[in-house]
Amino acid sequence: MENAIRIGIVGYGNLGxxxxxxxxxxxxxxxxxxxxxxxxxxxxxxxxxPVYGMSELERFRSEVDVMILCGGSKDDLxxxxxxxxxxxxxxxxxxxxSAIPEYxxxxxxxxxxxxxxxxxxxxxxxxxxxxxRLYAEAILPEGATYTFWGKGLSQGHSDAIRRxxxxxxxxxxTLPVQEAMDQVRSGSNxxxxxxxxxxxxxxxxxEEGADAAAVKAAIVSMPAYFADYDTTVNFISEEELRQNHxxxxxxxxxxxxxxxxxxxxxxxxxxxxxxDSNPEYTASVLVAYARAAHRLQQQGQxxxxxxxxxxxxxxxxxxxxxxxxxxx
Amino acid sequence: MENAIRIGIVGYGNLGxxxxxxxxxxxxxxxxxxxxxxxxxxxxxxxxxPVYGMSELERFRSEVDVMILCGGSKDDLxxxxxxxxxxxxxxxxxxxxSAIPEYxxxxxxxxxxxxxxxxxxxxxxxxxxxxxRLYAEAILPEGATYTFWGKGLSQGHSDAIRRxxxxxxxxxxTLPVQEAMDQVRSGSNxxxxxxxxxxxxxxxxxEEGADAAAVKAAIVSMPAYFADYDTTVNFISEEELRQNHxxxxxxxxxxxxxxxxxxxxxxxxxxxxxxDSNPEYTASVLVAYARAAHRLQQQGQxxxxxxxxxxxxxxxxxxxxxxxxxxx
Numbered sequence: 001m002e003n004a005i006r007i008g009i010v011g012y013g014n015l016g017x018x019x020x021x022x023x024x025x026x027x028x029x030x031x032x033x034x035x036x037x038x039x040x041x042x043x044x045x046x047x048x049x050p051v052y053g054m055s056e057l058e059r060f061r062s063e064v065d066v067m068i069l070c071g072g073s074k075d076d077l078x079x080x081x082x083x084x085x086x087x088x089x090x091x092x093x094x095x096x097x098s099a100i101p102e103y104x105x106x107x108x109x110x111x112x113x114x115x116x117x118x119x120x121x122x123x124x125x126x127x128x129x130x131x132x133r134l135y136a137e138a139i140l141p142e143g144a145t146y147t148f149w150g151k152g153l154s155q156g157h158s159d160a161i162r163r164x165x166x167x168x169x170x171x172x173x174t175l176p177v178q179e180a181m182d183q184v185r186s187g188s189n190x191x192x193x194x195x196x197x198x199x200x201x202x203x204x205x206x207e208e209g210a211d212a213a214a215v216k217a218a219i220v221s222m223p224a225y226f227a228d229y230d231t232t233v234n235f236i237s238e239e240e241l242r243q244n245h246x247x248x249x250x251x252x253x254x255x256x257x258x259x260x261x262x263x264x265x266x267x268x269x270x271x272x273x274x275x276d277s278n279p280e281y282t283a284s285v286l287v288a289y290a291r292a293a294h295r296l297q298q299q300g301q302x303x304x305x306x307x308x309x310x311x312x313x314x315x316x317x318x319x320x321x322x323x324x325x326x327x328x
Numbered sequence: 329m330e331n332a333i334r335i336g337i338v339g340y341g342n343l344g345x346x347x348x349x350x351x352x353x354x355x356x357x358x359x360x361x362x363x364x365x366x367x368x369x370x371x372x373x374x375x376x377x378p379v380y381g382m383s384e385l386e387r388f389r390s391e392v393d394v395m396i397l398c399g400g401s402k403d404d405l406x407x408x409x410x411x412x413x414x415x416x417x418x419x420x421x422x423x424x425x426s427a428i429p430e431y432x433x434x435x436x437x438x439x440x441x442x443x444x445x446x447x448x449x450x451x452x453x454x455x456x457x458x459x460x461r462l463y464a465e466a467i468l469p470e471g472a473t474y475t476f477w478g479k480g481l482s483q484g485h486s487d488a489i490r491r492x493x494x495x496x497x498x499x500x501x502t503l504p505v506q507e508a509m510d511q512v513r514s515g516s517n518x519x520x521x522x523x524x525x526x527x528x529x530x531x532x533x534x535e536e537g538a539d540a541a542a543v544k545a546a547i548v549s550m551p552a553y554f555a556d557y558d559t560t561v562n563f564i565s566e567e568e569l570r571q572n573h574x575x576x577x578x579x580x581x582x583x584x585x586x587x588x589x590x591x592x593x594x595x596x597x598x599x600x601x602x603x604d605s606n607p608e609y610t611a612s613v614l615v616a617y618a619r620a621a622h623r624l625q626q627q628g629q630x631x632x633x634x635x636x637x638x639x640x641x642x643x644x645x646x647x648x649x650x651x652x653x654x655x656x
Contacts, residue, residue, distance in 0.1 A: 021589045025469045101653055121656055128463070128597075130656045131640055135456070137655070138616045138643035139609075141353045185602070260612055261349045265604035267612070269456075272600075274513070276593035281467075284588055284595070288466045308651055312459055313636035315466035323636055325429055327465070328449055328458045 004030040005294050007287075008060060008088070010080065011070035012036050012043055012051075014248070015093065018283025019068050020047050026287060028317045032064050061087050065297075066290040068092075070283075078103065082110040085118035085304075089297045091290045093123040093282055100126070108304035118304040119293040123282040124273055125149070125252070131307050132254040132271035140258025140267055144189045148176035148197060152250025152278065160225045161202055164218045166210030169238060171245045173201045176253065187257045187266035200231040203245055205238045250278035288315040332358040333622050335615075336388060336416070338408065339398035340364050340371055340379075342576070343421065346611025347396050348375050354615060356645045360392050389415055393625075394618040396420075398611075406431065410438040413446035413632075417625045419618045421451040421610055428454070436632035446632040447621040451610040452601055453477070453580065459635050460582040460599035468586025468595055472517045476504035476525060480578025480606065488553045489530055492546045494538030497566060499573045501529045504581065515585045515594035528559040531573055533566045578606035616643040 007023055009016050012034050023031045024047065033050045036043050040051040052060075057067075067084055069092035071077055077094045084090050085107045094103055100121055107118035121127065125147070133145050150173065157172035180197050183190045202219060206212060216233045220226050236244075251273040258267050275281045289307070292314035296305065313320055335351055337344050340362050351359045352375065361378045364371050368379040380388075385395075395412055397420035399405055405422045412418050413435050422431055428449055439446035449455065453475070461473050478501065485500035508525050511518045530547060534540060544561045548554050564572075579601040586595050603609045617635070620642035624633065641648055 018588070024590075025588075097656070100656055101649065104652060126656045128467075131463075132599075133655045134640050134644060134651060135459075138619075138640075138645075139456075139612050258612075260346070260353075260605060260608040262352075265608050267604060267609050268602040270598075270600045270602075271460075272598045274596040274598075276595060277588060280588040280593050281595050284467050284586075291466075306652060306656055308641035308648065308656070309639050311637050311639045312462050312466075316462060317466075320636065321429065323462060324432060324634060327461045328425070328428055328454045328634055328636070 004028055005291060006030055006032045006063065006065045007290060008032050008035060008064040008067045009070055010035045010054075010057075010067055010084065011076065012038075012045065013070065014279035015283055015286075016070035017046065018277070018280040019070060019286055020045060020049070021280065022284045022287040025284075026291075026317065028291070029287065032060065035067075057084070058087060064088060065294050066091060068286050068290055070286075078106075081118065081120065082106040085116055086110040086114040087116070088114075089117045089119075089293050091119040091122055091286050091293050093127070093286060094121045095123060095126055097126065104304050104306070112303045115297075115302045117293045117297045117302060119289050119306070119310075120304055121306055122289045123285050124275075127282075127285050127307055128271070128273070129252065129254050132269075133256075134308060136254070136256030136258070136269045140256055140260070140269065142260075142263075143256055143258025143267075145254065145256040146184045146192070146197075147252065147254050148181055149252040150174040150176050150198065150250070152252070152275070153245075153248050155248075157200065157225055160222060161204060161219060164215055164222075166207050166215045168205045168207045168210075169241050170202060170204040171241070172203075175199045175201060181253060181255070184255045184257055185268055185270070187259075187268060189257055194228045195230060198229060200226060200229045202231065202233045203236050203241060204233055205241050206235060247276065248278045249276055251275045291315060291317065332356055333619060334358055334360045334391065334393045335618060336360050336363060336392040336395045337398055338363045338382075338385075338395055338412065339404065340366075340373065341398065342607035343611055343614075344398035345374065346605070346608040347398060347614055348373060348377070349608065350612045350615040353612075354619075354645065356619070357615070360388065363395075385412070386415060392416060393622050394419060396614050396618055406434075409446065409448065410434040413444055414438040414442040415444070416442075417445045417447075417621050419447040419450055419614050419621050421455070421614060422449045423451060423454055425454065432632050432634070440631045443625075443630045445621040445625045445630060447617050447634070447638075448632055449634055450617045451613050452603075455610075455613055455635055456599070456601070457580065457582050460597075461584075462636060464582070464584035464586070464597045468584055468588070468597065470588075470591075471584055471586025471595075473582065473584040474512045474520070474525075475580065475582050476509055477580040478502040478504050478526065478578070480580070480603070481573075481576050483576075485528065485553055488550060489532060489547060492543055492550075494535050494543045494546075496533045496535045497569050498530060498532040499569070500531075503527045503529060509581060509583070512583045512585060513596055513598070515587075515596060517585055522556045523558060526557060528554055528557045530559065530561045531564050531569060532561055533569050534563060575604065576606045577604055579603045619643060619645065
């Protein structure tokens with residue numbers, strides 16, 4: 001397509017592969033290249049797009065409209081976000097909620113200096129869930145908002161399990177408690193403890209000779225990760241782990257229960273996701289916001305932006321008149 | 329509150345009363361007055377706010393920041409929308425979907441000439457449902473979107489019942505078909521006929537001596553309204569109608585089932601509303617968009633706008649930094 005939006009991907013893990021696949025679904029975009037910290041010769045992208053080292057990024061300043069940053073929030077983005085926003089309009093999925101204000105400030109300064117857009121914390125939480133929390137609270141100022149996650153694979157909790165001595169492998173699923181969701185949907189505005197909202201289910205492969213009871217005790221009592229939850233630990237074979245737990249499903253619910261007319265009427269707004277693939281969905285959101293970021297930059301705007309700053313129409317390849325006619 | 333956004337309400341039916349109640353939930357807004365086509369002396373607003381005739385509107389040009397138009401889409405808004413947008417920033421719930429392009433053009437011309445914002449078709453459908461159709465399609469370009477309505481009272485279908493000879497009173501509820509929703513949520517992208525998506529349930533009070541079988545036949549065979557649906561007709565007493573069918577509940581579901589990674593992964597996005605009061609919820613959406621319309625006008629923008637054009641952050645009274653910290 002002529003005048004296609006030219007995209008670069010920085011980092012080629014699950015998220016980067018998801019972005020690569022999502023771009024193929026958007027004919028107004030063209031993937032220019034992948035940028036990796038690994039040896040480019042060792043990376044074989046599915047789409048056959050060229051692979052470059054990070055040192056080559058700068059020479060793409062006039063070849064790439066939007067860089068989609070697919071690195072991690074812990075080690076990669078705090079450095080890459082500001083650094084690349086100085087040169088490119090960027091989109092990332094920075095998801096360390098408590099560090100967002102600080103990260104925003106760093107990206108904002110870089111993007112304003114570079115006259116670019118630094119679109120950050122895009123995905124589903126932060127991202128689509130945040131948007132729904134905002135819409136719901138603005139529309140129903142009297143009420144309470146609840147976020148439930150799952151059923152879904154938690155990467156952080158799976159990693160925590162795998163660090164327990166005696167564990168060879170394992171995964172952890174977060175599950176919302178149906179009863180708590182029903183209470184919220186009824187409009188009763190319950191106060192819910194951590195334990196009442198979610199349960200955790202672990203599937204663990206033991207090292208040979210490991211003590212199952214000790215492993216289980218170590219998991220369920222682990223502070224921050226499991227101690228505050230009702231946790232189930234299932235021991236399975238390596239074969240079963242490989243066959244039945246090799247995908248990354250996730251999802252969840254944002255529910256606001258509010259009152260209008262001096263409490264006379266209950267009004268419930270709910271948004272939910274049921275995802276076969278968490279990274280592929282996150283990637284799809286990143287790609288839609290790459291379109292919006294490019295348009296904002298073309299309008300002459302600059303600085304850090306979040307999903308809260310983007311008019312929804314900018315996400316779609318369709319014209320405003322088309323959207324009003326077909327979707328309004 | 330100093331610098332409160334000064335609101336006027338045009339039209340004082342169910343929707344106008346809902347707006348009046350919603351403004352009381354938003355401390356950054358102040359209701360200046362109601363404007364009515366009736367004799368102002370005969371209108372007694374709950375909040376005690378002054379009531380004016382329509383002929384007095386013009387002298388409020390510098391007293392009101394946003395006029396919220398609460399008239400009907402059939403007779404009131406096509407005339408009032410452009411007329412008032414020439415003088416005031418306006419928000420309305422114009423919901424005649426097929427006439428939106430024409431209405432948009434008329435309001436746009438008036439608002440541009442008046443240097444105002446004409447925010448139109450705000451509510452839940454059009455409105456929040458439209459937004460969710462747009463987000464879902466932009467994020468998951470390969471897939472299908474389904475809208476289900478109900479369970480809810482349909483004003484138009486209730487009116488149609490009441491026009492049937494022999495009917496003294498009645499209401500109609502639209503219900504989504506659970507099986508169809510389950511199919512959609514499974515990601516199977518079914519093709520659904522009108523009859524497969526919704527059923528209609530009527531509660532009818534007969535005139536004395538009316539023929540129940542004839543009334544039922546007239547209802548279920550009515551073209552456009554009932555003939556394409558499975559319709560149930562229940563005959564009830566006037567007392568039961570008054571006691572059990574005197575509220576205006578509604579709601580519904582927007583579900584998109586999409587595929588990523590060349591069809592390998594199913595991804596389902598769902599938004600739903602469960603409303604005790606349809607007009608009060610619509611009013612709450614109007615009020616949030618009144619805040620946004622005022623801000624756009626203060627930024628120097630003008631012209632017709634829809635929910636697609638409004639960055640979500642503009643809906644909230646909270647600062648952008650606050651929103652990022654608490655809701656992102």
